[in-house]
Amino acid sequence: MGSVQDTKACGKCSGMMTTDVEYRTREYFNMCKRCGFVEEAVLQKDIHGDPVRGEHGGFLLERKESGGYGVSYLQFRGGVGRTDSFIYPMENGGVKVFKDLLQNEGVLREESYLITFDQGKATVQYGNPPMEHLLDYEEVDARQKEGIG
Numbered sequence: 778m779g780s781v782q783d784t785k786a787c788g789k790c791s792g793m794m795t796t797d798v799e800y801r802t803r804e805y806f807n808m809c810k811r812c813g814f815v816e817e818a819v820l821q822k823d824i825h826g827d828p829v830r831g832e833h834g835g836f837l838l839e840r841k842e843s844g845g846y847g848v849s850y851l852q853f854r855g856g857v858g859r860t861d862s863f864i865y866p867m868e869n870g871g872v873k874v875f876k877d878l879l880q881n882e883g884v885l886r887e888e889s890y891l892i893t894f895d896q897g898k899a900t901v902q903y904g905n906p907p908m909e910h911l912l913d914y915e916e917v918d919a920r921q922k923e924g925i926g
C-alpha cells in the first residue's frame with residue numbers, strides 16, 4: 778500500500794481539494810476542505826470480491842461523486858481527527874447534531890469546526906477552520922508559493 782497526496786482546485790466551489798491516489802491500483806479519494814465535495818474511485822469487484830481487470834490487465838475503477846454541502850471536523854484528544862462531508866444541505870437540525878457531538882468526552886471543542894456550503898456560499902457555523910480551507914484554491918496556491926501558511 779502506498780499513496781500520493783496532493784491538492785487541487787475543487788470542481789464544485791474552487792476551494793482546496795485534497796487528493797489521495799493509491800498508486801498501485803489508481804484508486805483515489807479527493808475531498809474539498811470547503812464545500813465537502815468528494816470524488817472517489819474504487820476498484821470494481823466481482824461476486825467473489827476480487828478486483829476486476831480490463832482487457833489490458835489494468836484494474837477497472839468505479840467512480841463516484843458525493844457531498845458538496847459542507848464539512849465538519851471533530852478533533853479528539855490524542856491527535857485523532859475526523860472529517861465528514863455533507864451529502865445534503867445542512868438544516869438547523871444538522872448544526873444541532875454537530876453541537877451535540879461537541880459535548881462528547883474527548884472532543885477538543887476549540888479545535889473542531891463546522892462549515893456549511895449552500896448556493897455557492899461557505900458559512901462557518903462553528904469554530905475556526907484553517908484559513909486555507911476557506912479561500913479559493915488559486916489564492917491558497919499563490920500563498921504557498923510565497924511561503925505564507
Ligand SMILES: [Zn+2]
Pocket residue numbers: 787788789790791792793809810811812813814
Ligand atoms: Zn469545494
